[in-house]
Amino acid sequence: MREHRRSTILMQSPPTVLSFAAIGGKKEAEGPMGEYFDKINEDPYFSEDTFEKGESQLQKQAVDHALRKGGLEPGQIDVLFGGDLLNQCTGTTYGIKSYEIPFLGIYGACSTMAEGLLLASLFVDRQIARKAMAVTSSHFCTAERQYRMPLNYGGQRTPTSQWTATASGALAVSASSQPPYVRGCTVGKIVDMGVTDANNMGAAMAPAAFSTISAFFEDTGLTPGDFDHIVTGDLGAVGSSVLCSLFEREGVSIADRHLDCGKMIYDPDTQDVHAGGSGCGCAGSLLCGYFLPMLQKGTIKNILFAATGALLSPTVSQQGQAIPSISHLVWISNERG
Amino acid sequence: MREHRRSTILMQSPPTVLSFAAIGGKKEAEGPMGEYFDKINEDPYFSEDTFEKGESQLQKQAVDHALRKGGLEPGQIDVLFGGDLLNQCTGTTYGIKSYEIPFLGIYGACSTMAEGLLLASLFVDRQIARKAMAVTSSHFCTAERQYRMPLNYGGQRTPTSQWTATASGALAVSASSQPPYVRGCTVGKIVDMGVTDANNMGAAMAPAAFSTISAFFEDTGLTPGDFDHIVTGDLGAVGSSVLCSLFEREGVSIADRHLDCGKMIYDPDTQDVHAGGSGCGCAGSLLCGYFLPMLQKGTIKNILFAATGALLSPTVSQQGQAIPSISHLVWISNERG
Numbered sequence: 001m002r003e004h005r006r007s008t009i010l011m012q013s014p015p016t017v018l019s020f021a022a023i024g025g026k027k028e029a030e031g032p033m034g035e036y037f038d039k040i041n042e043d044p045y046f047s048e049d050t051f052e053k054g055e056s057q058l059q060k061q062a063v064d065h066a067l068r069k070g071g072l073e074p075g076q077i078d079v080l081f082g083g084d085l086l087n088q089c090t091g092t093t094y095g096i097k098s099y100e101i102p103f104l105g106i107y108g109a110c111s112t113m114a115e116g117l118l119l120a121s122l123f124v125d126r127q128i129a130r131k132a133m134a135v136t137s138s139h140f141c142t143a144e145r146q147y148r149m150p151l152n153y154g155g156q157r158t159p160t161s162q163w164t165a166t167a168s169g170a171l172a173v174s175a176s177s178q179p180p181y182v183r184g185c186t187v188g189k190i191v192d193m194g195v196t197d198a199n200n201m202g203a204a205m206a207p208a209a210f211s212t213i214s215a216f217f218e219d220t221g222l223t224p225g226d227f228d229h230i231v232t233g234d235l236g237a238v239g240s241s242v243l244c245s246l247f248e249r250e251g252v253s254i255a256d257r258h259l260d261c262g263k264m265i266y267d268p269d270t271q272d273v274h275a276g277g278s279g280c281g282c283a284g285s286l287l288c289g290y291f292l293p294m295l296q297k298g299t300i301k302n303i304l305f306a307a308t309g310a311l312l313s314p315t316v317s318q319q320g321q322a323i324p325s326i327s328h329l330v331w332i333s334n335e336r337g
Numbered sequence: 338m339r340e341h342r343r344s345t346i347l348m349q350s351p352p353t354v355l356s357f358a359a360i361g362g363k364k365e366a367e368g369p370m371g372e373y374f375d376k377i378n379e380d381p382y383f384s385e386d387t388f389e390k391g392e393s394q395l396q397k398q399a400v401d402h403a404l405r406k407g408g409l410e411p412g413q414i415d416v417l418f419g420g421d422l423l424n425q426c427t428g429t430t431y432g433i434k435s436y437e438i439p440f441l442g443i444y445g446a447c448s449t450m451a452e453g454l455l456l457a458s459l460f461v462d463r464q465i466a467r468k469a470m471a472v473t474s475s476h477f478c479t480a481e482r483q484y485r486m487p488l489n490y491g492g493q494r495t496p497t498s499q500w501t502a503t504a505s506g507a508l509a510v511s512a513s514s515q516p517p518y519v520r521g522c523t524v525g526k527i528v529d530m531g532v533t534d535a536n537n538m539g540a541a542m543a544p545a546a547f548s549t550i551s552a553f554f555e556d557t558g559l560t561p562g563d564f565d566h567i568v569t570g571d572l573g574a575v576g577s578s579v580l581c582s583l584f585e586r587e588g589v590s591i592a593d594r595h596l597d598c599g600k601m602i603y604d605p606d607t608q609d610v611h612a613g614g615s616g617c618g619c620a621g622s623l624l625c626g627y628f629l630p631m632l633q634k635g636t637i638k639n640i641l642f643a644a645t646g647a648l649l650s651p652t653v654s655q656q657g658q659a660i661p662s663i664s665h666l667v668w669i670s671n672e673r674g
Contacts, residue, residue, distance in 0.1 A: 007439040053656065088648065096527070
């Protein structure tokens with residue numbers, strides 16, 4: 001570990017991701033990851049009268065499934081960390097309020113699941129909480145009309161643009177002797193390389209992922225070869241290529257084990273999503289639906305989960321500012337170490 | 338401590354709030370708390386070309402002053418917790434990005450300073466970080482045009498409305514043998530009593546403060562008499578009265594020691610603020626400028642700092658939803674215990 005700063009933190013008694021659930025929408029069900037969701041909602045309104053209320057239902061379903069799969073009651077959860085892309089994170093607050101769980105709101109854009117998982121794990125590891133949860137979501141219809149254009153406008157999408165996933169992931173962390181374990185984490189710094197194109201967020205976010213993953217390797221002495229997969233959140237096709245190039249420039253090859261949730265969630269040949277998927281729920285749902293089950297079974301032994309967030313708002317974009325980004329990383333393992 | 342849930346957490350080795358700074362605007366300087374700010378900015382643009390960029394400068398100044406007053410370099414800070422009221426918390430991200438400090442974004446609306454302080458204190462207490470910071474801000478001009486009306490519209494304000502403070506507070510937490518110490522904290526639950534009037538946020542937030550302060554007393558066995566002041570964030574005149582009534586209904590009197598930053602920051606007779614001040618920066622700046630210096634000197638020995646946040650957004654208000662609220666509490670003391 002570097003002496004001057006502790007951005008990578010290793011767990012003292014690696015806690016367990018006790019239960020996890022992934023909820024998706026219709027388009028997510030039709031993609032290559034469709035079978036890994038716990039529940040699919042064909043209705044983008046989730047039986048509500050607005051898309052925003054629907055997104056709250058999506059998060060509520062994810063928390064509900066994660067609780068039930070773990071045999072947990074809301075009263076057993078000491079703290080829940082959650083956030084989403086909606087202004088003032090109302091997807092989360094309106095979604096989880098009925099559970100009456102002590103709540104700490106977080107904002108990390110599409111890095112939210114990594115931020116929530118690292119905080120929940122640290123709270124359990126350092127005995128601040130006995131059981132802690134994390135949740136996040138995104139919804140194509142709420143994000144599109146908040147960040148870009150009214151849905152009915154039907155504007156042409158650029159080749160570098162990504163499709164916001166309608167999906168949610170929730171998980172619960174606790175001390176246990178069962179895998180998967182959270183072994184460590186790296187808190188990211190904000191990286192701003194001057195990218196101003198809000199339709200090319202993969203390129204804006206790739207340097208943040210590079211910064212955080214590099215810091216983890218430097219701090220721990222571990223190398224890409226120690227991991228089955230280095231998983232990023234939603235860099236998409238463009239950002240993934242930038243990330244691999246940044247590592248290659250340093251003489252490090254990650255391309256053979258790099259996976260990006262944004263590239264995995266849709267079929268580029270049949271689903272017309274351009275550079276891939278995005279949104280807090282993209283990485284959140286694939287972590288909970290695809291990667292954590294494999295780590296639990298031992299099909300894979302170790303991953304780095306480095307979700308990235310573009311910290312822009314429509315207001316600052318309209319004012320001509322560049323897009324600062326951040327990436328938080330969590331090391332999850334089948335082995336306790 | 339209650340066995341079933343750990344919403345109140347006592348520090349194992351109470352950490353010190355090592356340094357703190359409060360920055361304000363012109364109206365805040367003219368109020369009764371004017372002399373307690375470290376720096377006043379007469380220009381609402383903070384020498385930038387938009388109010389939003391100005392708010393980022395405000396936070397940057399607060400972090401800068403807190404670092405300098407503590408003799409600290411950014412490289413010594415292991416993690417910074419920050420957030421604000423702007424969509425996607427851009428006041429914070431654009432304000433602090435140049436410091437290159439590992440960053441965890443939080444969203445608690447006007448409870449943000451309490452959330453940041455409790456997280457920074459827990460990180461230091463449980464040896465996750467050696468030095469941790471928290472920062473927040475609000476700005477009248479950015480909040481007014483984002484949440485309510487264009488500034489030039491000049492709509493009539495209701496008697497229950499509050500004035501968003503243009504202010505910021507920042508602090509650094511570290512292990513030390515000097516006061517003030519953070520002794521414990523209570524993580525709040527979301528409380529929704531069905532209030533839908535976005536111009537009466539004090540009333541919406543008072544039940545959240547009551548819930549969290551009551552939980553602290555129940556969990557610890559301490560009573561209002563153990564504290565010089567029970568400080569709320571920005572309930573204003575209406576919400577403060579509701580809070581005291583809620584305690585009276587339980588046979589507990591807090592009125593003789595309750596102070597509300599929203600009632601303190603402006604002069605109701607001369608400053609035309611109706612029910613008082615509000616905004617993350619209101620409680621944040623008075624904690625850093627007024628209360629922490631007194632706790633450091635020993636003028637007062639113990640306070641509960643229970644900031645409250647209204648977790649609404651303009652979108653959900655327009656969709657007719659009620660305003661869920663939250664309050665996080667921090668016990669700060671001149672004595673280590």
